[in-house]
Each structure stands twice: as C-alpha cells, then as structure tokens.
Amino acid sequence: VASSTRGDIRRVAAEAGVSTATVSRVLSGRGPASAGAAQKVRSAAAKLDYLPNASASSLRTDRSMIIGVLVPNLANPVFLPFLRAVEQMAQRRGYSVIVADTQHSDRIEAQQLDRLSAQRVDGLIMAGRPRNPARVGRWRRDGLPVTDPYTFAAEAGFPLESLASGAIGQVCRDLADFGHTRIGYLTRGAGSRATFGHRWELIGEVCRSLAIELDRVTLGVDTRPGPGDLRQLAGRLEALVHAPHGPTVLWSNSHVLAPVVLEALALAHIDLPGDCSFVTFGDSPWAAAYRPSISVIESDMSAVAEAMTAALLHRLGSLDIPPVPRLTEDRYIARESVGPAPNRRAG
Amino acid sequence: VASSTRGDIRRVAAEAGVSTATVSRVLSGRGPASAGAAQKVRSAAAKLDYLPNASASSLRTDRSMIIGVLVPNLANPVFLPFLRAVEQMAQRRGYSVIVADTQHSDRIEAQQLDRLSAQRVDGLIMAGRPRNPARVGRWRRDGLPVTDPYTFAAEAGFPLESLASGAIGQVCRDLADFGHTRIGYLTRGAGSRATFGHRWELIGEVCRSLAIELDRVTLGVDTRPGPGDLRQLAGRLEALVHAPHGPTVLWSNSHVLAPVVLEALALAHIDLPGDCSFVTFGDSPWAAAYRPSISVIESDMSAVAEAMTAALLHRLGSLDIPPVPRLTEDRYIARESVGPAPNRRAG
C-alpha cells in the first residue's frame, strides 16, 4: 500500500555524499549548511524525488503541520467559503487541513475530535459552535490553539453581534419606513436557535425600539422537501400571511431555507412584495436573479475564517507579523422583495 | 504547542501493570490478550485519556489512516456533496480526510500533491481531472490508490458519459418535440471544455441525429459579476436571442453559471420560456423556486464519491465486502423554463 520507490533521508545522504544530519538541515532550512553541501543535497533530493516523511518528522518535532477544521454539517453550503478560506491560508503556510464533519451528532463529534487529537493536529478551527464545549475545553487547557467564530470575533473586539447589528438595524428601519409593523422570523427548527441566537436577540431588540411585533415561526421543513411538504408549507404560510394580524414581512433565518419558502410562497400565490415582504440571511447569485430580486443580509464568513486561521498560524509561529483581524460587517442589500406594507383589513 | 498532559503508551502500561506490547495489542485489537489484561488496559487508557499518537503509529505501520481529496476549486459548490460523501465514508472507517484545493493552478496542484505525498496519505481521491495527470501517474506506479470520477466510473462499467446520455437525450427530444431547432450552449470560458467535454460531445451527437443546430457560446463572465458586466451580458444575450437565426434554447453548462444568466435575461426582458427556453446542468432548491421554475439535469456527485471512496477503502483492506458501485444516472427534471419554441420571423 505504501509508496515504495520514494527514498528515505539516508538514500539522499548517500547520493549526496553527506550525512543525514546535513540533508535534514538543508531541506528543513534549520541549522547551518555550506552552499556546496546544500547544492549537492538538493540535487540528490530532486533526483531521488525525495519528500521527508511527515510522520517521522511529526514524531520527532511534535508538530504535525496539520490543522483540523470541525464543521457542524458539511451539507450546508455556508461552510464552503469558510473551509476554503482556512484551507487557502493554511496551504500557503505549508499546513495541511483535515476536515471533520460533525453531522450535528454528539457521538460523531466526539469521534472526530479524538481522531484529530490522535493525529496531533497543531490547531483546531471550528466553523460553528461545538455540540459539547467541554470536550474542546480540554484541548485549550493542553495549550492547543482552538477557535470558533464566536469567541474569536469577541476576543478580537468585534463580536459577531456587533458585525450583524448594523445590517439588522438597517433592515428593521427599512421595514418600518415601509410601514411594516409585524415580522415573522422563519427558522427551520428549534436547533437553529442555539447557533444563531444572537441574531434573534438583536432583531428582537431593534424591533422593540421600533414598535415592531416580532414572532418566531418554526417551519420544521427539510432542505429538499417533497411536493407534499411543499403544499403543506404553502398552506401554512398562506394562513399565516392572510391572517388578520399576520406578519407583513417574512424574514428567513438562513440561505438554505429561503428558496424552499419562496417556492411555497409561489405555490400559495403570495405576491412579493405586494402581499408580503421577504428578507433572508445569506446572499447568492440566485437571490439576485430571482424575480423579484431578494433582499438579503450578507455576512462574509470567509473573512472571519481567514482572520481565525491567520491568528492561529501566528500562534503556531508560522506567521511573523501578528495579523490584524479584518472582519467585515454584515451588509444589507436592499432589493425588490422588500416593499411597502400591504393594506390588510383586520378581522 | 503540543499536547502535554496526554500520556504515552508507557504511562498506560505502567498504570495498567502490563507491558507496552499488551497495551498496543489490546487497543489496536490486533493480537491476543486476556480478558483481564484488556480490562486493565482499557480502564488505564480511559483514566489517562490516552490516544495513540498517529504519527508514531503511521511511521511504524506505514499506514497513515489519512486519505487525500484533491479539489479543483473549493469555491465551486458542486464539490461540496462530493467532499461530504468522501468524508463521511472515510470517517466511518476510521480515516481522516485531508482536503487540498488546487485553485485551478498548476503550481498549487504540484504543491498540494507533494504535501499529501509527504503526509503519506493512504489514498488519493480527485474530485475532478488533475491539471497534470503525469504527476499522479507516479503515485499509481508506486501502488497508491488514486481515483478520479472519470476513470473510476469508466472502470466500474458506467462511464460518466453513459450516466449522462439518457438525460441529455431526454432534454434534446423534449426540445425537439417543442419545435426547437437551435440551441445555444453556454459556458463560462474555454476551460470548462476540458472538464465537461463529454457533455458537449454527447449533446452534439444527439442534436445531429435530431437535426438540431448546436452552437457554443462562451460567456467569459465571473460568478459574482458587477452591474456593468451584467448589463453587458444582458446585451449580448439579447442580441443572441433576437437574432434572425439565433438559438431558441439556452443551455447552461453549470449550476453556478445559471443564476448569472437568468439575471441577465431578466434584465434584457427576455421571457422564459416565451422568448427562449432554458435548461441547466445542476439542480438546487433555487432552481425549483425560480419562476418560471428551471428545468435541470441533475447528476448525483455524492453517489460517485461514495462509490469511489468505498472502492478505495476496500483496496486498503478496511472494507470487507467489495462494494458494488451504485452510480445513479443523471436525471432530467422538466420544469416550466422549457416550453414551445417561439415563432421567430427570419431575416
């Protein structure tokens, strides 16, 4: 199974006519080496297509040159920019990235963390909140760099709430200006409360100050609903929107939820923004292409991921200058799906 | 930087009052061990929170328990289901997954492959075609399992062309039935020709047999175009569609291209399917939610990824029964965006 033709350091040393110590020094760049020796070593290494065995190196140096990324759910596209940013940053610095999907399961999270621990990753980046924070607490105590977006942003002086508050305020004011007084906040299930709790709190706060009524609507739908589920959802939304004191705005908690809701709304012949305005967290070309185009709050996860990774690499000593976390505030992109509140006859 | 409190095998052996060999045998499950010894070892290991050092184990056994995934471009969401499937399959079998983004760059691909090689990954799964096949050729010669979707599917007896041909035939016949005779096949740039070459060939073949004219239209647009780019694209599409003998169908090569084109079409006031029908490769809830809903060809990358990973793990001896590759054919989902060909006055 293992590579067979790939030589080891001794072969290179023999080929170059030097000792293994010299080869190591030259190739790792640590320790002195004469120009002549370096030359001989390099050409020997190239000739034998030699690559130092990372396991041996890790064992000896106690640095695996691997960082782990723990993702709550790899099915959710919001984590892709995040993962990409981490990988790119790490790759540039010579680190490999092990991706571990938790699948929203406590058991699997434990397993993945053990595996990462066994691999002796040099650091751990979490794309969301861990299911069991106590478990990663141990890592921290062992001195291993561990970060998640929430604590990272908070420690950097830009808590995620602060990044979100501006855009959320804009949305609410925009809605108020259009005469809306009742918002229905749509979530997939109860679980999302934990992850995006700060959003809910923030919106609630702003709404209170603007005398807007805010209600949470748990949809409990799948990301790929069948025709039946969709019909049912359509019925539910129709009843909701056409109720005497129903919301005149639907605010989707996540980008994956949005298209499902939109399809149901279309099925229920609810006109946007005529019958009801619509906003969602998370932008994409599809939201812009939709007619009416969908107003969104865009948050740049890749900026957060980049900053987290840079900070982590810096702690590992692989980034000389301490990175200045450059987190971008969430942005409200007003489009056509938000408009004047409909006149709705009460009772 | 490294974990400090985590004990090594000797500590566990001392704690359990046995030799390190016994600890290894018990915890790895290889070799004999009495029930009593196993009991003592397990509780000692639990007490010390011991996890065998993977680097040491790799070094000794020449198996890293890591598989690498080479992705052409982590920004493209089509690779997410693929990556997820690989990770899940691997994780269940005790393997970690290193994800390596090539960023469509030859230099980075070489770097990533070297890194994976240095980590002595037990296998390599490529999500797309490598930029430089010769490089992975070496891996194969060294006896390392390497697969990509194209050769895997072909070797499994279900070449990707065969998986795609049914759906493509259906689309073409559907279009012919609606009276279409001219198709514009939209691609982002010249690069996509290599990756999805087989699609183009297949469509061409079917179109010839149905006397449909097929033209390739290279858009050269970004995935997040600015307003100016969009206007320009709109102009171009308008001219294309309203030309005397312009296409009456636009067929998008990829799911990331589709929304951009749709937005441009909306900008140009081109009515779907009134002025022009529209199909795209790749499904998503947004395609279903769009009005008119978008006809798509859905291909299940995760099924391919799962089969590839299963086969690879089997080769590594971690899967007892040889997996039967269960590849699903591409599926044509007819929706509203495909309709009767418009009557277009010539010249």
Place this chain on the structure above:
DNA sequence: TTGTAGGCGTTATCAA
C-alpha cells in the same frame, strides 16, 4: 497469553 527489544524516518544535541 505475555514481555523484551529493535527499528520505522526524522531531527536535535553535541563533539569534532
């Protein structure tokens, strides 16, 4: 069923 001991490939120490 158990323990002893050698070595996997690399790097850091130390003496030359």
Place this chain on the structure above:
DNA sequence: TTGATAACGCCTACAA
C-alpha cells in the same frame, strides 16, 4: 560547518 547518535511513540517478531 559537519557527522555520529540518541531519542520521538508505537508496533511486532520472537522468545518466554
């Protein structure tokens, strides 16, 4: 500036 050598933590003949 170089080379000999001793670990790093684990696994596995082999001997008991």
